[in-house]
Amino acid sequence: MAQPLPPSPKAGSLSPGDHLGPYEIVAPIGAGGMGEVYRAHDPRLKRDVALKILRRSADPEHLARFSREARTAGSLNHPNIVAVYDVGVEGSVPYVVTELLDGETLRERLNSGPMPYRKAIEYGIQIAQALDAAHAKGIWHRDVKPANAMITEDGRLKLLDFGIAKLNEPEPVDADEPTIDRSQSGEIRGTAGYMSPEQVLGRGIDHRSDIFALGAVLYEMFTGSRAFHRASTVETMTAVLHEDPPDPLTFNANLPPAAIAIVRRCLEKNKEERFQSARDLAFDLQQLRELTGGTGPAGAALLPPRHRILPVLVAAAVVLAGLLLAVLLTRRQPEPAFDQLTFRRGRIGGARFASDGQAVVYSEARDGNALEVWRTDLADSPASRPLEYPKGSDVLAARAGEIALSLRRRFVLGERFTGTLAVAPIGGGSPREVAENVDDADWNPSGEQLAVVRSGGDVGGQSQIEFPVGRELYKTPGSIRFLRVSRDARRIAFLEDATGRGVGGRVAVVDLEGRPTMLTGDWPSVRGLSWSADGDEIWFTAGDSRSNRALRAVTLGGKERVVWAAPGSLTLWDIARDGRVLLTRDEERRALVGVPPGKTVEQDFSWFDNSGVADLSDDGRWLLFGDRWGLYLRATDGSPPIHLGLKDGFADDLSPDGKTVLATTNSGRQLLLVPSGAGDAQPLPPHGIVTYSGARWFPDGRRIVFSGREEGRNLRSYIQDVTGGPPRVLTPENTRALAISPDGAWAAAIGPGQPISLIPIAGGPSRSVPGSQPDDRPVGWSADGQSLWLFRRGEVPAHVYQLDINTGRRHLWKTLVPPDSAGVYSIIEFSITPTGHSYFYSYTRLISQLYLVRSLK
Numbered sequence: 001m002a003q004p005l006p007p008s009p010k011a012g013s014l015s016p017g018d019h020l021g022p023y024e025i026v027a028p029i030g031a032g033g034m035g036e037v038y039r040a041h042d043p044r045l046k047r048d049v050a051l052k053i054l055r056r057s058a059d060p061e062h063l064a065r066f067s068r069e070a071r072t073a074g075s076l077n078h079p080n081i082v083a084v085y086d087v088g089v090e091g092s093v094p095y096v097v098t099e100l101l102d103g104e105t106l107r108e109r110l111n112s113g114p115m116p117y118r119k120a121i122e123y124g125i126q127i128a129q130a131l132d133a134a135h136a137k138g139i140w141h142r143d144v145k146p147a148n149a150m151i152t153e154d155g156r157l158k159l160l161d162f163g164i165a166k167l168n169e170p171e172p173v174d175a176d177e178p179t180i181d182r183s184q185s186g187e188i189r190g191t192a193g194y195m196s197p198e199q200v201l202g203r204g205i206d207h208r209s210d211i212f213a214l215g216a217v218l219y220e221m222f223t224g225s226r227a228f229h230r231a232s233t234v235e236t237m238t239a240v241l242h243e244d245p246p247d248p249l250t251f252n253a254n255l256p257p258a259a260i261a262i263v264r265r266c267l268e269k270n271k272e273e274r275f276q277s278a279r280d281l282a283f284d285l286q287q288l289r290e291l292t293g294g295t296g297p298a299g300a301a302l303l304p305p306r307h308r309i310l311p312v313l314v315a316a317a318v319v320l321a322g323l324l325l326a327v328l329l330t331r332r333q334p335e336p337a338f339d340q341l342t343f344r345r346g347r348i349g350g351a352r353f354a355s356d357g358q359a360v361v362y363s364e365a366r367d368g369n370a371l372e373v374w375r376t377d378l379a380d381s382p383a384s385r386p387l388e389y390p391k392g393s394d395v396l397a398a399r400a401g402e403i404a405l406s407l408r409r410r411f412v413l414g415e416r417f418t419g420t421l422a423v424a425p426i427g428g429g430s431p432r433e434v435a436e437n438v439d440d441a442d443w444n445p446s447g448e449q450l451a452v453v454r455s456g457g458d459v460g461g462q463s464q465i466e467f468p469v470g471r472e473l474y475k476t477p478g479s480i481r482f483l484r485v486s487r488d489a490r491r492i493a494f495l496e497d498a499t500g501r502g503v504g505g506r507v508a509v510v511d512l513e514g515r516p517t518m519l520t521g522d523w524p525s526v527r528g529l530s531w532s533a534d535g536d537e538i539w540f541t542a543g544d545s546r547s548n549r550a551l552r553a554v555t556l557g558g559k560e561r562v563v564w565a566a567p568g569s570l571t572l573w574d575i576a577r578d579g580r581v582l583l584t585r586d587e588e589r590r591a592l593v594g595v596p597p598g599k600t601v602e603q604d605f606s607w608f609d610n611s612g613v614a615d616l617s618d619d620g621r622w623l624l625f626g627d628r629w630g631l632y633l634r635a636t637d638g639s640p641p642i643h644l645g646l647k648d649g650f651a652d653d654l655s656p657d658g659k660t661v662l663a664t665t666n667s668g669r670q671l672l673l674v675p676s677g678a679g680d681a682q683p684l685p686p687h688g689i690v691t692y693s694g695a696r697w698f699p700d701g702r703r704i705v706f707s708g709r710e711e712g713r714n715l716r717s718y719i720q721d722v723t724g725g726p727p728r729v730l731t732p733e734n735t736r737a738l739a740i741s742p743d744g745a746w747a748a749a750i751g752p753g754q755p756i757s758l759i760p761i762a763g764g765p766s767r768s769v770p771g772s773q774p775d776d777r778p779v780g781w782s783a784d785g786q787s788l789w790l791f792r793r794g795e796v797p798a799h800v801y802q803l804d805i806n807t808g809r810r811h812l813w814k815t816l817v818p819p820d821s822a823g824v825y826s827i828i829e830f831s832i833t834p835t836g837h838s839y840f841y842s843y844t845r846l847i848s849q850l851y852l853v854r855s856l857k
Contacts, residue, residue, distance in 0.1 A: 020040070020051060020095055021095065022042065025039075029050065035052055038052075038053075042688070044688065047100075048100045049097050049100050052097075052098070053095045075137060076134055077665055078129070078130055078134075079156065080133075080159055082101065082160050086685055101158060105149060106157070107145075107149075110146055110220060110221065122157075123221060124217070124221065124285050125285045126156070127214055128279075128282035129278070130158075131159070131210050131214065135210070135277070140206065142190055142199070142209065143194070144213035145193075145216075145217065147191075192233045192236040192240075196213065196240070197241050198271060200241055207277070207278065211278060212266060212271070214278075215227075215274075241269070248263065266281065336564065337854045342364060342384070345366070346367060346823060347364065348364055348573075348584045349365065349371045350395035350406075350573065351363075351582050351584070352395055352574045355400075358377065359375055359376060359377045360582060362395055368820075368821030370391040370392045373393050373394075387427070390408075394417070397441050397442045398443075404422070405421075406422075407420040412456075412502075413479075413500060415501070415527065416455075416501070417439065420434075420438070421434045437456040439453040442483055442484050444467075444485045446489070449468040451485050452465070453465055453483055453494070454466055463478065463479050465480060473492070473510060474514055477500065477709060478498040479496070479500045480495070482529040484530055487534075487535035490512060491512070493529060495527075495540070498522070498691065499668040499691065503524075504522055507540050517556070519555075520558070522667070523543065525544070526540060526542035530573070533575055538556075539551060541569075541570045541572045541583070547569050547628075550563075550565035550566070551564040551570055551856070563857070564856055568586065570583050571848070579854070579856070580852055584848040585848065585851065588844070588847075589610070590612055590828070592604070592612065592613050592623075593606075594623075594838070596636035596637065596638075596838055597619070597621065607632060607641055608627045609627075611626075611627045613840045613841060614651035614653065614654075615831055616838065616840055618656075620636060621636055622654065622658060626650055626651040630649070644674055644676065646665075646681055648665055649663045649672065652664055653697050654697075657701055661675075662695040662706075668691045670683045670692065671689075671692045684722065685724075687727055688711070689727070690708075690709055691708060691709040691715075692706060693709075693715060695707070696737075696740060698744050703744075705717055705719050705740060706718055707737070716729060716735060717729075717749065735757070736751070738750060742784075742834070743785060744761060745762070746758050746759065750776070750778070754774060755773055755774060756768070756769040757769065769803065771803055771809065771810045772803060772808075775792050776790045776803075777793050779791065782834055782836075786805065786806065787805060788803045789813075789832050791816070794826045794828065795827060796821065796824050796825065797816055797821075797827070798815070816830070824844065825846060
């Protein structure tokens with residue numbers, strides 16, 4: 001016999017000072033359909049959070065819905081969706097903990113007066129993008145309304161309360177029968193006035209119901225009036241089923257026809273006639289923003305009827321706009337012209353205009369050799385001449401008579417490199433060293449001062465912009481690349497990647513007072529940046545993958561456009577004051593090769609164009625890797641791989657029994673348990689971890705060690721039981737555990753510029769491994785636990801050693817280098833069986849050609 005549910009707290013039953021789990025109640029925030037929300041304090045991380053509990057009338061169905069809310073929202077990771085930190089049950093009280101947002105709800109904003117057209121468009125785009133991220137995971141919100149959208153103090157909109165969200169489930173055989181959208185008590189999930197017709201009727205719903213609700217929200221933002229509001233709930237629901245909302249022009253004569261068309265399409269009664277995806281809706285809203293400049297036809301806010309523009313003025317404006325459009329369409333724009341500057345098979349490391357735009361200096365690794373610096377005088381033939389700087393030098397910046405170089409450039413992670421900053425005469429000569437651990441540099445327009453990006457141990461494992469050298473301007477735990485000083489010397493633009501890998505990220509600027517502004521969202525692949533010729537835009541090259549980066553532009557106000565797209569991928573290096581552009585067309589591929597058990601010759605196990613090895617089973621029979629379309633498990637006998645899904649994630653490790661894969665989302669904000677067979681990926685509760693960076697299983701298959709970062713702290717490693725409970729700190733900050741001994745008693749760890757250390761799992765002092773050197777990377781233990789397998793990440797060729805942990809004896813086991821090494825700039829990952837009878841590694845090849853382009857606008 002089922003036991004009755006114990007009572008949950010009623011509204012207002014928790015008071016300041018009360019505790020629920022580890023959280024201390026600070027103050028009530030409000031009550032919703034499912035429970036109460038409180039401001040609470042997490043003493044462990046010293047931050048305030050939002051804590052939601054189930055209300056007193058909870059029954060088993062409500063409890064199930066509450067649990068579903070936590071699981072659903074916790075699986076979503078998007079800047080426009082509220083982040084879930086924790087979920088638990090204290091006594092009889094279930095609760096969920098989310099980020100605490102300061103700001104106002106969209107409902108409060110709408111109640112305060114007319115909304116500017118620009119803001120309405122922007123908020124609509126952000127809601128559509130949030131829904132697109134949820135729909136991609138088969139999750140419908142089912143209660144999109146102004147009260148469930150929060151406008152934060154920095155102007156970002158976040159979608160709240162997936163409390164009645166429903167995972168995508170098969171429709172019933174008879175579509176006329178109510179689905180679980182209607183509870184046993186006859187309650188219909190949703191909010192009157194924002195529910196779609198199919199929700200009102202209690203019929204099966206899908207993502208298009210959310211699109212209808214967003215249409216109602218857009219209508220209200222555009223007009224200041226609710227689309228279906230009536231005197232009673234029943235009348236409102238009847239209007240949703242049978243009536244169209246009033247003509248938006250009744251409330252706002254300034255509304256563009258295209259905006260009205262978008263709203264009407266969202267609010268179609270038949271879901272087949274609505275937008276068929278939130279992505280399409282977001283795209284149309286973005287196009288609307290581009291067409292109207294984000295300010296509407298008259299550049300005004302959405303105003304009440306008494307402020308309508310006189311019809312004659314409207315007509316005149318339309319005629320004038322038509323004449324201007326005709327002029328623009330008939331004016332012939334010059335086609336872009338391309339001059340190829342490099343012709344050998346190799347990789348461009350850096351390139352800049354020099355000698356007042358009359359020359360180009362660039363670094364290139366030709367035919368698999370180290371980087372060399374070359375100069376091309378544009379008035380002469382395209383022949384280049386070497387500048388005889390040390391091998392391995394990379395071009396960072398140029399000014400009158402001098403060039404900034406990176407000497408002894410070495411791989412860090414992803415697409416990040418660092419080295420010694422040096423300045424040398426542009427015609428050749430001995431470089432003068434300036435600073436260590438510099439990732440990038442640029443001179444201000446006068447050429448008097450250098451701005452640099454410094455990373456590594458010098459700045460506590462973070463990345464920081466210094467301008468001038470030595471003065472900290474901006475710091476981040478992520479990575480910073482391609483910094484460029486503006487033409488008026490008032491700002492510095494750069495690419496920032498929160499994951500620290502330097503592969504994706506967003507465009508940002510920081511002023512000379514250290515105030516940053518993020519101008520774009522995160523791109524999966526972004527490489528290359530420069531200020532436009534007139535300094536009004538920042539141009540950059542970005543795309544959804546390494547294979548499709550296009551040339552784009554963004555204003556300081558955040559307005560984006562595509563400048564030029566071409567088959568393949570582009571990297572922007574520099575823009576001259578006269579508008580000439582220096583860029584490369586890139587062909588990039590990450591390949592996976594290795595020796596299966598019983599074989600002696602390396603075989604290619606690549607699948608698509610981005611195959612990266614993550615783990616090799618101890619018997620060498622199974623290979624875990626990631627590629628462009630997700631995670632894969634492949635038998636090393638050459639059988640086709642098994643697709644494990646999770647397109648937006650990185651494979652980390654295969655469990656000892658082969659049944660579960662550890663994976664990290666692309667954003668680094670979630671650590672997932674992915675079944676190798678049937679089943680769905682399950683996120684581990686974050687317990688305050690805001691960024692993950694790799695994980696490994698213990699030999700017992702019950703615990704994991706992962707590297708992560710809490711708010712306000714640097715990266716370190718933790719131990720966590722996969723069955724539940726918070727993680728336990730294992731290593732100091734800036735130290736990562738990478739390999740666990742066969743008996744589970746020791747972790748081999750590394751830190752910036754430090755040799756390998758052994759850390760006891762049970763606690764106690766760590767000890768250095770004799771014979772280990774900085775930059776050694778332990779990838780596994782020998783079967784007897786007496787030695788470590790290690791290599792140096794990013795080297796080409798890469799030397800694999802077996803290091804005795806007691807004697808320090810260092811034995812070179814093998815040197816890895818692909819037979820064709822042209823363009824290969826990093827051997828990125830290596831995995832080996834404990835006995836050494838099988839191994840696999842991944843390398844990255846980039847073949848690029850440098851072009852000078854004219855007439856890009």
